[in-house]
Amino acid sequence: MSSRETRDPIGFAVAAVNRLAQSELIDRVGLRKQAEQAVYSTTRNGFRVATAAGRTFARAGRSAPGARPASAGSSGVFDLTPTEDEAMLVAVVDELATELLRPAASAADEACTAPTEVLAAAQEIGLPGLGVPDALGGIMEERSAMAGTLVAEALAKGDMGLAVATLAPGAVATAIGLWGTEAQQQTYLPAFTGDDVPVAALTIAEPTVLFDPFSLATTARREGDGFVLDGVKSAVVRGADAELFVVAAQLEGTPALFIVESGAVGLEVEADPSMGVRAAGLARLHLSGVRVGADALLGDTDGTAYRECVRLSRLAWCALAVGTGQAVLDYVKDYVNGREAFGEPISHRQSVAFMVADIAIEVQAMRLLTWKAASRATRGQDFAREVALARQLCTEKGMRIGLDGVQLLGGHGFVKEHPVERWYRDLRAVGVMEGAVLV
Amino acid sequence: MINLETPKKQAGLIDQAHQLAMNMLRPISRKYDRAEHDYPHELDMLAALIDGVSETGATGGAGAGGVRRDDKPSGADRATVRNGANLASVLSVAEMCWGDTALLLSMPRQGLGNSAIASVANDEQLERYKGTWAAMAITEPGTGSDSANITTTAVKDGDEYVINGEKIYVTSGDRADSVVVWATLDKELGRAAIKSFLVRKDNPGLKVERLEHKLGIRASDTAAITFTDCRVPAEDLLGSPEIDTKSGFAGAMATFDNTRPLVAAMAVGCARASLDLTRDLLEQAGVVIDYDRPAQSQSAAAATFLRLEADWEGAQLLMMQAAWMADNRLPNSLEASMAKAKAGRVGSDVTLSCVQLCGTLGYSEGELLEKWARDSKILDIFEGTQQIQQLIVARRILGLTSSELK
Numbered sequence: 001m002s003s004r005e006t007r008d009p010i011g012f013a014v015a016a017v018n019r020l021a022q023s024e025l026i027d028r029v030g031l032r033k034q035a036e037q038a039v040y041s042t043t044r045n046g047f048r049v050a051t052a053a054g055r056t057f058a059r060a061g062r063s064a065p066g067a068r069p070a071s072a073g074s075s076g077v078f079d080l081t082p083t084e085d086e087a088m089l090v091a092v093v094d095e096l097a098t099e100l101l102r103p104a105a106s107a108a109d110e111a112c113t114a115p116t117e118v119l120a121a122a123q124e125i126g127l128p129g130l131g132v133p134d135a136l137g138g139i140m141e142e143r144s145a146m147a148g149t150l151v152a153e154a155l156a157k158g159d160m161g162l163a164v165a166t167l168a169p170g171a172v173a174t175a176i177g178l179w180g181t182e183a184q185q186q187t188y189l190p191a192f193t194g195d196d197v198p199v200a201a202l203t204i205a206e207p208t209v210l211f212d213p214f215s216l217a218t219t220a221r222r223e224g225d226g227f228v229l230d231g232v233k234s235a236v237v238r239g240a241d242a243e244l245f246v247v248a249a250q251l252e253g254t255p256a257l258f259i260v261e262s263g264a265v266g267l268e269v270e271a272d273p274s275m276g277v278r279a280a281g282l283a284r285l286h287l288s289g290v291r292v293g294a295d296a297l298l299g300d301t302d303g304t305a306y307r308e309c310v311r312l313s314r315l316a317w318c319a320l321a322v323g324t325g326q327a328v329l330d331y332v333k334d335y336v337n338g339r340e341a342f343g344e345p346i347s348h349r350q351s352v353a354f355m356v357a358d359i360a361i362e363v364q365a366m367r368l369l370t371w372k373a374a375s376r377a378t379r380g381q382d383f384a385r386e387v388a389l390a391r392q393l394c395t396e397k398g399m400r401i402g403l404d405g406v407q408l409l410g411g412h413g414f415v416k417e418h419p420v421e422r423w424y425r426d427l428r429a430v431g432v433m434e435g436a437v438l439v
Numbered sequence: 440m441i442n443l444e445t446p447k448k449q450a451g452l453i454d455q456a457h458q459l460a461m462n463m464l465r466p467i468s469r470k471y472d473r474a475e476h477d478y479p480h481e482l483d484m485l486a487a488l489i490d491g492v493s494e495t496g497a498t499g500g501a502g503a504g505g506v507r508r509d510d511k512p513s514g515a516d517r518a519t520v521r522n523g524a525n526l527a528s529v530l531s532v533a534e535m536c537w538g539d540t541a542l543l544l545s546m547p548r549q550g551l552g553n554s555a556i557a558s559v560a561n562d563e564q565l566e567r568y569k570g571t572w573a574a575m576a577i578t579e580p581g582t583g584s585d586s587a588n589i590t591t592t593a594v595k596d597g598d599e600y601v602i603n604g605e606k607i608y609v610t611s612g613d614r615a616d617s618v619v620v621w622a623t624l625d626k627e628l629g630r631a632a633i634k635s636f637l638v639r640k641d642n643p644g645l646k647v648e649r650l651e652h653k654l655g656i657r658a659s660d661t662a663a664i665t666f667t668d669c670r671v672p673a674e675d676l677l678g679s680p681e682i683d684t685k686s687g688f689a690g691a692m693a694t695f696d697n698t699r700p701l702v703a704a705m706a707v708g709c710a711r712a713s714l715d716l717t718r719d720l721l722e723q724a725g726v727v728i729d730y731d732r733p734a735q736s737q738s739a740a741a742a743t744f745l746r747l748e749a750d751w752e753g754a755q756l757l758m759m760q761a762a763w764m765a766d767n768r769l770p771n772s773l774e775a776s777m778a779k780a781k782a783g784r785v786g787s788d789v790t791l792s793c794v795q796l797c798g799t800l801g802y803s804e805g806e807l808l809e810k811w812a813r814d815s816k817i818l819d820i821f822e823g824t825q826q827i828q829q830l831i832v833a834r835r836i837l838g839l840t841s842s843e844l845k
Contacts, residue, residue, distance in 0.1 A: 075440065076447025078763055079520045083440050146441055212736045307731060329836075337837055345843075353833035353844050354826075360836045361777045365753030368760060372443035372752075379442075388730035392749035 048270040048286060054243035054262035055198060061186030063295060069133040069143045069177065071380030080371070082150060090150045092125055097158025097323075102419075105159035108279035109422055112271070114165035114238070122166035127151065129193040131174025131439065136185055137193035138177065142378070145312065148174070148439030149319040149374035153367070156323025157330075160426040161279030163320055164437055168237035168280070171316070171438035172200035172246050175257065175309060179299035184259065188244065200244040203233035203285055204310065204435030207272075213248070213255065213310050213434045214303075218287065220249040220258060227251070227297070229258060229266075229290040237436045239269045239283025246298060247287065248306065248435065255306045257298040266290040276425030280436070309438065311384060312377065314391045316437035318370040321394035321430040325363040328405040328423050332356060335409055335418075355404050362397040369393050374439065395431030402427035443756060446522035449530060456531040459485065460538025465807075468539040471658035472810050476650050478614060479545055479658055486547035525697075525762035529704040533758070536708030537715075540814045541658035543705065550611050551575035551698060551822075552619035555635060558694045559678040568637060574615035576606035576664060584827050586621065587630035591666065593622035593676075600636060600676060602644065602669040608821070612662025613647050616640050620666065624682060632682050637675045644669025655813030696775045698822050700761040703778040706786030706818040707755045713793040713811045714751060718744065720797055740796055747789045754782035773835045780828035783819030790815040 082090065104115050122128070130148055132138025140147060148170075155163035173192035176184055191198050204213050218231025229249050236242065245260045245267075260267065268286040299305025333356060336347040346352045373386035402424035406413035413420045445453060463485050471479045535543040543549075552573025560568065582588045591604025602622050609618060618638050625632040638645055644667050651661040673680070718728065726740050734742040757778040764771035790812040794801040801808040819825050834844050 072440070074442055074444075076444070077442060077520050078444065078446045078522050078526060078759060079440055079442050080760060080763065081441065081520060086441075210733070210736055212733055214732055310731065333837060337839075347833075347837050347839060348843050348845075350826075350830070350833075350844070353837060353839070354829045356836055357780070357829040357833035360832055361757070361781050362753075364760075364774075364777060365757055365781060368443060368756035369749070369752055371441050372756060375441045375443060384730045386752075388745065389749040389752045392734065392745050393753055396746065396749075 048268040049240070051239075051262040051264075051267045051269045051285075052199070052241050052243055055191075056263075057187050057191065057244070057261065059183065059187050059295075061181070061183035064182045066177075066180045066182045066185040067133050067135045069131075069140065072142045072146075072378045074379050080368075082146075086147050086150055089147055090154050093127075093151050093154040094157070096121055096125065097155050097163075101155065101158025101162045105162060105279065105419065105422065106416065108159070108162055108165075109276075110278075112273050112278045113281050114162050114279050118162055119166060123195075123197050126193075127166060128169040128173055128197045130170055132177045132189055132193055136177065136189045138173075138189075143380065145315065145377035145439045146371075146374045149315060149370060152316050152319035152437065152439060153323040153326075153370075156320040157327045158323075159279065160320050160324045160423075160429070161277045163323070164237055164277050164280040167316065167437045168202070169197050169200040171202040171313070171436065172244060174312075174438050175202060175246055175298065176259070178308070179257070179305040181295070183295060184298065188259070198243040199238050199241040200246075201237045201239060201242045201285075202246045202309075202313065202435045202438055203236045204248040204313065205235040205433060206232060207234040207284065211432075211434070214307075216248060216250040216255050218247065218249040220251040220256065222251075223291070226291055226293045227258060229260065229287045229292065231287050233285040233287070234272060234282075235274075235433055235436055236269070236272075236283045236285045238281045239285055240271065240281060242269070245285065247285070248309075249287075251297075251301055254301060254303045256301050256303070257306055257309060258292055258296045259298050260287075260290060260292055260296065264290050264292065275428055276422065277429045277433075278425075310434060311387045313435050313438045315370065315373055315377065315383075315387050316439045317430050317433050318366070318373070318387070318390045318394040319439065320437065321398040321427060322363065322367045322370055324423050324426055325359070325366060325394075325398055325401045328401050328420065328427075329356070329359045329363055331418075331420060332359065332405055332408045339409075352408065355408060359401050359404060362393075362401060366390070366394045366397055377439075391430070398427040398430050443759065445530060446526060449522060449527050452527055453530050453534055456534035457537065459488070460535050464535065464538030464542045468542070468658075468807060469804070469810070471542065473657075475652065475657040476660060479542060482542065482545055482547060486549075489546070490548070521766045522763070523766035525700070525765040526759065529700050529707075529758050529762040532701050532704040533708035533711070533755075536705045537712045538708075539658065540705050540709045540811075540818070541656035543708075544610055544656060544659040545614065547614075548572045550615050552615065552617065552637075554698050554701070555619045555694045556637070556677065558697050559635065561678070564637075564674070564677065568617070571617045571637075572611070572615040573617045573619050573637065574609050574611045574662075576609045576612065576618050576620045578608045579605060580607055584824055587633065589621055589623060589633065590626070591620065591622040592626070593624055593634060593636060595624070595673070596670075598673045599670045600673060602636060602638065602666040602671060605648075605663070605665050607663045608651070609662045609664050610659055610821075612664050613650060613660045618645070618664065619677065622666075628682055634680065635677045636671050637677060638666070638669060638671050642669055642671065654816055655810070656817055695823060696772050697765065699775040699779040699828075700758055700765070700771075702818055702822045703754065703758040703761070703775075703782035706779075706782035706815060707751070707758055709811050709815050709818065710751050710754070710782075710786045710789040713790045713808055714744075714748060716806065716808060717793040717796055717801070720800065743792060743796060747792055750785045751789055754778070754785040757781050773832060776823070776828040776831040776835075779823060780825055780832060783825050783828070786815040786818050787812075 126139050129138040134141050176188050220227045220229050243262045247258050247260050266288045270284045272282050272284045274282050337345050339346050369390035373383045373390045376383035405420040406424045550573050552575040577586050593600040593602050620636050623632045646665050648663045728741045734745045761771050761774040761778040794808050794812050
């Protein structure tokens with residue numbers, strides 16, 4: 001409620017009755033007994049719990065700069081054809097999205113959690129290791145921002161929330177691959193390319209109005225030969241289960257990234273179910289005097305790595321918006337051709353058909369902007385402008401597509417029988433999210 | 440491999456077009472906006488220069504000369520991704536329109552009629568029409584978007600056709616030395632009977648009735664032309680004289696697949712002129728546009744600018760996509776219409792919003808911003824309005840016929 005609102009006596013009475021009615025209702029339909037949601041429901045009501053116990057990552061390697069994926073070359077030819085490797089990867093992911101993600105999406109949205117079979121399948125096809133150089137056990141020889149973009153797009157065509165859940169560990173692995181020291185890479189990356197990929201979250205966002213990722217409220221201060229972290233991060237993917245975090249915090253006035261393992265003292269996680277992307281199990285991460293070693297710093301302290309991290313994360317969100325936008329287009333296309341009113345399919349009316357045309361035009365524009373930024377990143381070129389414009393377009397037009405998708409189905413779009421209301425909620429995420437995914 | 444940059448091998452050409460636009464078009468831009476209907480004689484020298492450059496092959500076939508589709512690539516060639524004349528054309532047209540859209544439209548020997556000739560003429564005609572400056576006459580006083588409904592007639596009489604009718608909005612209709620006219624051989628047979636004819640301007644049956652006074656692109660002459668018992672030799676009918684009720688109109692409409700990306704390019708170029716100048720003026724006023732910080736944390740002007748630039752980039756890339764597909768012999772009707780729809784509306788939004796950002800400075804004739812805001816409007820109208828493009832896109836996406844989605 002806005003702080004300008006005040007309750008008068010009748011307002012208090014109504015509020016009290018309302019609370020009571022709500023709790024009776026909850027008991028009546030037996031929502032409380034769902035065991036698998038117990039932790040989540042508790043935290044939903046405001047309680048915080050310690051982060052998952054997690055695993056111990058055995059320290060290895062030197063603090064020398066780690067291995068870096070090479071930038072891709074360029075023939076200088078304008079081309080919209082993915083490479084053979086990219087096309088093969090996308091074909092596999094497309095199938096995963098159609099066969100697994102889409103059917104699981106509605107229940108996962110409801111439960112605010114991703115089913116294990118979806119996560120296992122993503123792990124099986126090696127998605128968490130996509131951004132890891134092959135020297136460190138990954139699958140790509142070169143920088144894979146373009147491949148990652150195509151994968152995110154294809155996954156989100158199945159479901160954005162599940163796409164975020166499956167891509168989150170890869171975001172941390174890619175970040176360590178790009179900016180980690182040799183020691184950080186050898187300590188953490190083997191786990192991401194193995195059979196038991198850790199739950200991991202890249203956390204940049206904070207729950208404040210007008211959030212600016214270049215001016216963080218979360219702080220890191222040097223103490224001894226390590227750092228002490230304080231603050232609250234939001235949109236933490238699968239926060240309750242996460243074993244490893246990469247946390248963005250302001251260090252001496254400049255944002256930097258820190259690797260934090262879930263066992264650290266002073267870490268608490270609180271469920272933060274949001275409007276959409278619910279299958280990703282979004283949470284807030286509270287850091288109170290969390291001590292980490294000098295080797296926790298990921299990348300530099302002049303903000304260069306961090307800036308690139310923010311851009312690459314936004315790029316991934318753009319790709320997700322493109323995939324979900326395409327899902328809306330494919331869905332409404334069939335619906336307006338099948339739904340009849342006044343004796344003919346509603347697609348025969350220009351007011352309906354033109355909305356579909358505009359969705360098609362803007363989805364393609366979003367895709368081309370996103371691809372341009374991704375291909376520049378892959379070649380190691382500056383892509384600040386391109387990713388900013390892609391994010392701008394994907395935010396604005398993505399939201400419009402979600403809105404029109406529901407509108408085209410009318411009342412049917414507003415109920416959960418159809419997925420368009422979920423896409424409406426998911427597409428709103430693109431403009432507010434920072435972190436979580438990265439290509 | 441995905442890459443959406445300006446092709447490396449065309450960078451020189453584009454740069455050249457930009458220099459021409461900056462040094463030859465911009466200096467006379469306001470002059471001919473004010474002196475509507477005066478012939479911009481400076482363009483003769485520019486046209487000669489462009490002809491010279493084309494002769495060397497350095498343009499890669501660029502220009503509004505249109506593109507032929509019938510030269511199929513050999514088997515080995517098919518696997519190679521091509522950046523050819525279509526891409527070179529849209530990119531150089533955009534640069535020229537960054538200079539001045541109306542002057543680009545007035546460029547001698549680069550008329551839309553030339554595009555039609557290049558697209559549908561046979562080899563003998565191509566040779567015979569070499570060097571002509573051809574305008575395009577489709578619209579009639581009673582017929583705009585529904586071009587299948589034209590009433591201008593062509594009646595076979597011996598080895599001549601006799602054309603009667605009135606055409607309006609003929610770009611370069613006064614200055615060109617020939618006009619490609621759409622006329623029907625038999626109104627009863629509908630669109631299949633529509634054919635195009637090349638009519639020389641010295642034909643006594645052709646009369647330029649008047650020139651229009653317009654909102655924008657005033658340097659470009661827009662003529663109303665009447666054809667009264669206008670006799671043309673039968674060999675000046677472009678394409679096949681047969682009335683093929685199955686695909687007759689498709690041939691004529693195919694011209695649009697080539698010209699729509701070009702009009703999109705005009706909108707992209709015109710809008711970028713506005714963006715470039717506005718950005719400069721904003722920066723002089725202390726407004727910094729930061730690509731990393733969230734738009735809502737920057738000034739409203741910077742946020743608006745980012746929104747405009749993102750939309751513009753979308754239009755530019757859709758335009759490049761349509762041209763790239765044509766270069767690689769992929770059917771591109773859908774993408775050509777998408778590009779024109781997006782570029783048309785973005786052109787208007789960007790140029791009008793830039794006037795808003797610059798206040799009375801932008802509204803005044805002291806800068807060219809107000810002119811670009813007037814010039815851009817036609818680009819969402821000619822070669823198929825916004826609504827026609829949406830219709831085409833919608834029919835293709837939804838798989839509907841023109842009788843289902845009217």
